[in-house]
Amino acid sequence: MSGLKHITIEQNVEFLKRYAFFERAAMRALAGWLPGVPEWDAKNEIGLHVWESADAVDVIYNRLRELRCHQPERNISPALPIVAAALDKSANTAEVIATVYLVIKKLLLEALRIHPEVTWSNFDNPTVKLTEQVIPALEQQVAWAEAFLPTIIDRYPDWEIWRDYVAGLLASDGGINGVGAKSSPPDRLEGHPLLLPWMQCQRMPDWPIFKPEEDIQPDRKTDPEGYRLWRFKHYTNEMTAAETLGSILWMTPEMSWEYQHNVARHLWDELRHSQLGQIRIQQLGLNVADVPQVVQIYNVMMTLPAVEQYALLTTVLEPNGMPEKTTNREHWEALQDEISAAAVSYDWSDENFHVRWGQKWTPVLLKTYNYPETLEEIRVRMEAWMIENTPVKMQQKHAHHEY
Ligand SMILES: [Fe+2]
Ligand SMILES: [Fe+2]
Numbered sequence: 001m002s003g004l005k006h007i008t009i010e011q012n013v014e015f016l017k018r019y020a021f022f023e024r025a026a027m028r029a030l031a032g033w034l035p036g037v038p039e040w041d042a043k044n045e046i047g048l049h050v051w052e053s054a055d056a057v058d059v060i061y062n063r064l065r066e067l068r069c070h071q072p073e074r075n076i077s078p079a080l081p082i083v084a085a086a087l088d089k090s091a092n093t094a095e096v097i098a099t100v101y102l103v104i105k106k107l108l109l110e111a112l113r114i115h116p117e118v119t120w121s122n123f124d125n126p127t128v129k130l131t132e133q134v135i136p137a138l139e140q141q142v143a144w145a146e147a148f149l150p151t152i153i154d155r156y157p158d159w160e161i162w163r164d165y166v167a168g169l170l171a172s173d174g175g176i177n178g179v180g181a182k183s184s185p186p187d188r189l190e191g192h193p194l195l196l197p198w199m200q201c202q203r204m205p206d207w208p209i210f211k212p213e214e215d216i217q218p219d220r221k222t223d224p225e226g227y228r229l230w231r232f233k234h235y236t237n238e239m240t241a242a243e244t245l246g247s248i249l250w251m252t253p254e255m256s257w258e259y260q261h262n263v264a265r266h267l268w269d270e271l272r273h274s275q276l277g278q279i280r281i282q283q284l285g286l287n288v289a290d291v292p293q294v295v296q297i298y299n300v301m302m303t304l305p306a307v308e309q310y311a312l313l314t315t316v317l318e319p320n321g322m323p324e325k326t327t328n329r330e331h332w333e334a335l336q337d338e339i340s341a342a343a344v345s346y347d348w349s350d351e352n353f354h355v356r357w358g359q360k361w362t363p364v365l366l367k368t369y370n371y372p373e374t375l376e377e378i379r380v381r382m383e384a385w386m387i388e389n390t391p392v393k394m395q396q397k398h399a400h401h402e403y
Helices: 009-036 040-066 079-088 093-118 125-151 159-172 224-236 239-251 257-283 295-301 306-334 338-368 375-389 393-399
Strands: none
Touching (some): 009 257, 079 159, 093 125, 375 393
């Protein structure tokens, strides 16, 4: 920021456009990588950060509209999409964390911290407020990445090379706000094929994988404790729904920002449902690393295009699953199991929005990607596909109205 005293309102708009661009690029890279990261704890953080990044973008877009900028990606520097693509092209967890957090988010945090001194704060108070709103999450994200990365680097040699390359790309375009000294971009590195979208979701090699034939549902009435443990184990596997939404979000960049903001929240909600399962099974004495992972549902859904995955999730699986949640809440309330009842009541509440978003966005997806079907036609087709292809018996039962 050397020599820069106060920026004009037009420069302010250009800075904010770049901040929003980088948060959106971070959201997109993290969403695409959610299934590709095998480390469970990192997956849980990354899913939260997809939503926090989306929300930061939304806050900045709102301010840009107040400053009469309605197309925040218009006339953006051509170097920026190259930086964004390089985030996606990371090769593993270490490279994702090093580039997204320790290059982009860290520099963004520094820029936002000094922004109030750079802009005419006395006149630009809403932008100062924006920085106060966005900074705390960024601080936590960067602090997490700085603490977490050293714990995994043994598995991922040479991660620094990709970090330095991405940092070099950014620096060559004048840094986060684009006003630093420009230089020629670093030479393209060989051997970094794009791994997105992940066709198979990744887990640590020693984690057990779900076996459909061993998935026996205990009777709710005669074996309430067995049923409860079984049900919350299935909750932990909503991680795969979050991962599915990560890939859907990554594969549908043509859709509006409002859609992407909703999908980012939907993703975090499914991650929260996995976490409520994890919290509950740990309270009941199980370790999440011992719960067989239903990776099959993500993997089989990835044989479908993004539009069909979204329709399957929001017009079949989610509405079909809702009556069971109501039954479970009543069941656990009758047993005075307040914790289980509270968990499922928040899940049910979230699902109402997911189904509503499905009704809103599935028709737009069908139109955008040139499907000839109506909402009802794709719902019927996806339900038939699900009954044929899902490895989870519970999902088939819900389709047949058995709760
Ligand atoms: Fe869910
Ligand atoms: Fe949901």
